[in-house]
Amino acid sequence: MTLLVVGSVAFDSVQTPFGKKEKVLGGSANFFSMAASLLTNVQLVGVVGEDFPREHVEFLKGRNIDVSGLEHVPGKTFHWSGKYDFNLNEAHTLDTQLNVFATFSPKLPEAFKKPDHLFLANIDPVLQLNVLEQVQRPKLVALDTMNYWISGKREALLKVLKHVDLLFVNDAEARQLSGEHNVVKAGSAIRKMGPKTVIIKRGEYGALMLEQGHAFYSPAYPLEDVFDPTGAGDTFAGGVMGSLDRWGGLTPETARQSMVVGAVLASYVVEDFSFDRIRSVTLQDVQKRYADLRGFTDFKDLPTED
């Protein structure tokens, strides 16, 4: 099957308590694609400027990512700068240079218009709607968003959510979108906006999937060294969506397995800057940590009593 992602392709400049890195490869569509391409065929739609090095494009191609939807336009590539303190759960944006991303209007190649699964990464909900209008209805549409759009483009966001099956948000975004503090209530309120399934990402605490009458807790992999959390959420989503596409779509069972695969991939990406760690990760590595996570979470029925 095929998985289409539309999102940002960017340079990141990142400071953490453990080091800093200037203008490395980043962007939601990239992190997502890198993770998902370990599992399935990925089609990527995004935009870059003239400063985007050929080696980055070759790197993506080498991962079996179809970059024929990556537009090259005059100007500079989107550049995000941020820092993290010891509370690695929260990024502090230092600078955002949208550059060519400011006028991005996704145009899907003909071959990209019938994806089995679609991930609308965190971009303007008006553009997300625009992408939906270009594709034949996929088996599953997933969407990511953020505080900026929840407050600034709420109407467009609510419009696109009506067509979304699976929403990825973090705790704070779920609260902001729903107006409910409690995450279980927030999930119920969001399901009324369209998505049948809500995945609430909670960083080092794992993720929570909420559906009608059904919940699943995915653990995070217990790491001794988290180096740079940039891209963890998109990598997680790439693992989830890549798994769903590989294993035949969303069922109660694949939903759970795919979340754990996402957690495993996220655990690799945060172990170094940018793609420095995850570029060498194999499906065997994923299976290893997946088995570890089963060990970390499994428990038996209670002893039977007299």
Next chain:
Amino acid sequence: MTLLVVGSVAFDSVQTPFGKKEKVLGGSANFFSMAASLLTNVQLVGVVGEDFPREHVEFLKGRNIDVSGLEHVPGKTFHWSGKYDFNLNEAHTLDTQLNVFATFSPKLPEAFKKPDHLFLANIDPVLQLNVLEQVQRPKLVALDTMNYWISGKREALLKVLKHVDLLFVNDAEARQLSGEHNVVKAGSAIRKMGPKTVIIKRGEYGALMLEQGHAFYSPAYPLEDVFDPTGAGDTFAGGVMGSLDRWGGLTPETARQSMVVGAVLASYVVEDFSFDRIRSVTLQDVQKRYADLRGFTDFKDLPTED
């Protein structure tokens, strides 16, 4: 088997976003005992003043808690006042009146000196040591502590920790005690202080058990309505220790089961003020939510590939 707890018996005055309650039954030893007594025989050591109503004592007795170690002395009972905002993970202390607790020196009745399992609830580590000197070495000694003792009585705390098998702390306490921000590293550092097993409590995110080469994530029960988190940690510990005592001691399997039982009991206590909800909880109720939590966390092996 028998389980001994030494800790505070108190009045609590609590404000939450959902209501307030004045001078209700509280205290670490009480929350612990209420939970544990659903599972095993509990011996309670603590102190109360003349204002402690007979009905509270009768209530504890009615739960199969041996209160012959509950000292009655002239003066007033320990009274804690606190409030919570919407972030129910954190209590803000408004007032602490130690009263008779200020001069508490635990004296164990003869029949209490050979417990199978011992829980030293959150009190002065000097008193915790004093209790240890009065008992024949139990199968397992567990201890809870807090920021106040970690900074103010560090030397005494490190001394008692040498004799402790199982430590209960929250994230912040683990970081403060170990000087490590990462909880996995914090767990390793704490294990060098004595406890072979460290349980890190993370409120609505569940709890993490760390042992040499072994970890277990216990989920928290996903509640729509958390009413008053007071006592959740002690109730959790009561469920853990009660289960260990009931099911034959700490093994890799009972450790996991006991943590989930603790999580279930904590989920009940937070649904109302004081003991208002948990007083009516039965073992059948525990089994029900235990089974739910298996459902919320279970996932299968990855599909096998060609």
